[in-house]
Amino acid sequence: MIATQRSVSGSSQSPRSPSSQPYLSVSVTDPVKLGNGVQAYISYRVITKTNLPEYQGPEKIVIRRYSDFVWLRDRLFEKYKGIFIPPLPEKSAVEKFRFSAEFIEMRRQALDIFVNRIASHHELQQSEDLRTFLQADEETMERLRSQETGIFKKKPADLMQIFKDVQSKVSDVVLGKEKPVEESNPEYEKLKHYIFELENHLAEAQKHAYRLVKRHRELGQSLSDFGKAVKLLGACEGNSLGKAFSELGTKSETLSVKLQKEAHQLLMNFEEPLKDYVRAVQSIKATIAERANAFRRQCELAETTKLKEINLNKLTLMRSDKVGEAEIEYQELKAESEEATRMFEMIVRLMNEEIVRFQEQKTLDMGIAFHEFAKGQARLANGIANAWRSLIPKLEACSSSS
């Protein structure tokens, strides 16, 4: 089950050699609607093929639903701070589209891409939670899923607040209100600025790409209505003029079908990749927030540890009987502080690698998406040009025979 052309590079989907090279191949297939009314949902078959020893066997099939994918994403986000966790498609859609064939297919594709990106990431693919996701029975999965309270379980308002905190700290520093708890790393500032700007422009471009799809559909519908009306006219006229009307009408209807098909292709091969890019950038913003948290924690602990050290020295000089207690507290705090520093430094290191990986992958994905866009448009236009050109001699035949 090969995912569409936007498979990540280096995906271990197809085994490079039957048994020696390690491989992990996952596919998300067969969406099926289960349940009734407001409780209704879509379930997917997740098929895992692997020769990795950590897995239970060469092939495993489980049934998963959207919230299981959310659970996996949240767990990875908690555990692998600094790594850009692959994005998920949006949770809810306008109610009436939620079970439309197109929406279901788009979501299935996006989920397939999500899991494969995890499976082909050298760190994330080793995750125990991934193994759980790919192998656990449905009851276990349901139990785990209802426990989760990750960052993404926060309402969007809370998430927004975290970002605002990140940015307001900077302005507080500028206004001299607080001690700086933001990194003053120019490279990093540049990256953050780029990510925030990128998100805005991407969202705009994606919005207009979606409208473009809509306009293609509307033009197609209009051509179809026009074709029908002109055919009725042809039936009413009779003789050569009537024949000309009929030819025109039929051709219009044919082209309407082409336009609708291309609108669908545009949606799948271009607008959806753009939307995926937007989600990826939002995921990066969440990682940026994590890094800010880690930095702040490191700073606060370093500060508190220093104060504790000063206090300890004071108590030692005074030969107080609280020295022993203070010493223990100081050592604990120092260990926590060092841990926080290690955590922060690891996040920084991972992020640097991730940024490089992200840029490469994105350039590849978007390059393909543009290519598909231009090719699709050229193909459509070519088909339309040929169709109209083939009509012209027929119209000339009708006029000359009148």
Add this chain to the structure above:
Amino acid sequence: MIATRSVSGSSQSPRSPSSQPYLSVSVTDPVKLGNGVQAYISYRVITKTNLPEYQGPEKIVIRRYSDFVWLRDRLFEKYKGIFIPPLPEKSAVEKFRFSAEFIEMRRQALDIFVNRIASHHELQQSEDLRTFLQADEETMERLRSQETGIFKKKPADLMQIFKDVQSKVSDVVLGKEKPVEESNPEYEKLKHYIFELENHLAEAQKHAYRLVKRHRELGQSLSDFGKAVKLLGACEGNSLGKAFSELGTKSETLSVKLQKEAHQLLMNFEEPLKDYVRAVQSIKATIAERANAFRRQCELAETTKLKEINLNKLTLMRSDKVGEAEIEYQELKAESEEATRMFEMIVRLMNEEIVRFQEQKTLDMGIAFHEFAKGQARLANGIANAWRSLIPKLEACSSSS
């Protein structure tokens, strides 16, 4: 000033400098005059001719829309049985009334209107046409304010006339009245065809207009998309940014193409369709006139017969009213014969007109379709080339990254 959709046999370009008779008219130079709600458009009407009935080889007058309406109404009154060329609609949505596109479309339609009259072997001899082409503006204003033709009736009244025509038929079927409709199967077929044609044409024209609108919307959407993608390109930098910029620029270029083609579609296809609809409505008005003439003929024949019977009765009774009755009878008989002549002339003219209409319409619509298909092919070709030229540039961007 050659009109685009010149009618066949138009005498616009002289076949020979001085010997062959010619009458060439053009409607040009729309100019907005007046202020506020009184504002209107005036046109220059230039007549070139060697016909002796005209005042000279060239004449230029200033006319406005209501002058054309006056001419149409006069011709409709005088030339019953002939399909009077249609006029563009009177009023448009207020905000478009002075848009460049609307003004140009109207100018073209008025030019076509006058030229169709000038090239119709009967209508071109009309004195009212000569007045329209030559009278000074004050005379024209005076004449125009006097006119009370059929088209001055509100659309509701016009609709009533048509309803009367159709209801008479059903009354006959229900046995309510003596038939005052012709029972001519050929003519029935024609009427049925005209009414059905009008419905289908109006539908087709409505959808053609929507097609124009959708072209415009797609063009606008491409333009917005192009701008957004260019901003993205500026933000990205490097080869991906360059690819975004190329895509954005190409989208904007194609948006312009689409808007141009939408305009062409409007002028060369949707407008001819609308003209066809108006022509059919004009024919319906002539059908109504024929029905009137037929009814008048029947009523007068009936009344004359009754008068004759009465006259014979009075003659037998040797009444002293015989003389009076004789005079009344003779008057009525003359009127009846006149009505019959009028009706028969209308029938004869209409038969010729139908043939002429079919030929002209087939030619006009054939051209319109041709333009439509060619325009669409040209647009699609241009779009295909544009996208294809982009592909190697995109490939260069991907491979250099």
